[in-house]
Amino acid sequence: MKKALICGVSGQDGAYLAKLLLEKGYQVFGGSRDAQMSGFRNLEKLGIRKDIQLISVNINDFRSVLQTLIKTKPYEVYNLAGQSSVGLSFEQPVETLESISVGTLNLLEAIRFSDLPIKLYNAGSSECFGDTGHAAADELTPFRPRSPYGVAKAAAFWQVANYREAYQLFVSTGILFNHESPLRPERFVTRKIVAAACRIAQGSDEKLTLGNIDIARDWGWAPDYVEAMWLMLQQSQPDDYVIATGHTCKLKDFIRVVFDCVGLNWEDHVRTDPAFFRPTDIAEGHANPTKAREQLGWQAAHRMEDVARLMVDDQLR
Structure with missing residues (x-):
């Protein structure tokens, strides 16, 4: 063993x-x-x-x-x-x-x-x-x-x-x-978004406050x-x-998919605050995982849209 x-x-x-x-x-x-x-x-x-x-x-x-x-x-x-x-x-x-x-x-x-x-x-x-x-x-x-x-x-x-x-x-x-996954703590932005969207869908009148939603990442x-x-x-x-997945999306796209999953228009519930911006941040993250695919035989089975839906499903369970 x-x-x-x-x-x-x-x-x-x-x-x-x-x-x-x-x-x-x-x-x-x-x-x-x-x-x-x-x-x-x-x-x-x-x-x-x-x-x-x-x-x-x-x-x-x-x-x-x-x-x-x-x-x-x-x-x-x-x-x-x-x-x-x-x-x-x-x-x-x-x-x-x-x-x-x-x-x-x-x-x-x-x-x-x-x-x-x-x-x-x-x-x-x-x-x-x-x-x-x-x-x-x-x-x-x-x-x-x-x-x-x-x-x-x-x-x-x-x-x-x-x-x-x-x-x-x-x-x-x-x-x-x-x-990402449901095991992320809520200090991570993806979990913060999912948790807030589900609470709002269940009747909360809160607004979700975020930093820069125009950043782009490769989410798996x-x-x-x-x-x-x-x-x-x-x-x-x-x-x-x-x-990585090899596919990059903006944070606002992740937000949209999450709120779509709970039947809401994200723009009605999300606001941005410069206080949440980081001193320095990466505008875009793009990846080329070709080596992993060719040498490890590994390829991501899920993309951002799948990740968002899976996290919402778990939150509502």
């Missing part, structure tokens, strides 16, 4: 990945900073909490990481931990950089030090690219991050690349574009994306991959 350690198992991607690995017959260890006190609501929602061996690990503490690897001896490690909100990273830049960059470095160094045959997946982000205009970013596109979160993810990406080249470790980064479905993570560690050689 293969063993996998998921650092950040309580988040959206961690929960869906845990479910996927369990279905594939893995023994899954779920890493969290405090496994005794954490709620693990996402694991409960997916009905898999009892199937996962929860373990306390602080990836900002090298000793904690090393002890966890030696204790669990996983075949695969998935690094999904760290502060995950772009917006929050402007308010908490130090915590964001430390949790993502230092945490990744500790995992890499612990794998090297332990000398265990571990394959590592590192969660990268399209935020590393910054604003590429209408150009679709691929694995060779230069990084120009425009947020503390993007800077931290870029640092982690190059740490992984360095350890792969210098120490011949099997370590890969998935450069994931936006991917999170359960599709965790399959790509797993596929990266099944290859004969480690490498980095852009994971």
Whole structure:
């Protein structure tokens, strides 16, 4: 039986990945900073909490990481931990950089030090690219991050690349574009929109206040994306991959689809407020996931319209 350690198992991607690995017959260890006190609501929602061996690990503490690897001896490690909100990273830049960059470095160094045959997946982000205009970013596109979160993810990406080249470790980064699901907390704009639209449809007289709704993103479905993570560690050689649908839509299009799903005209219920604008933001995000399709055999099964409908269906359930 293969063993996998998921650092950040309580988040959206961690929960869906845990479910996927369990279905594939893995023994899954779920890493969290405090496994005794954490709620693990996402694991409960997916009905898999009892199937996962929860373990306390602080990836900002090298000793904690090393002890966890030696204790669990996983075949695969998935690094999904760290502060995950772009917006929050402007308010908490130090915590964001430390949790993502230092945490990744500790995992890499612990794998090297332990000398265990571990394959590592590192969660990268399209935020590393910054604003590429209408150009679709691929694995060779230069990084120009425009947020503390993007800077931290870029640092982690190059740490992984360095350890792969210098120490011949099997370590890969998935450069994931936006991917959503009902497991997102409401601080993420997609969940905020879905939750508000459903409340309004059920009688609430509130107005949904948002920032810049003209931004454009490549939105996918999170359960599709965790399959790509797993596929990266099944290859004969480690490498980095852009994971996306290849289709970009404006936020206002996502809003329209969500409100259409509940029988409302979005323009009657949504307003914008400059106070919600970020200090720097990416106007458009375009992706070219050709390498993932050709080398991993992976392709997104859902587009933005599917994602919006699935999230509304779950909210109204």
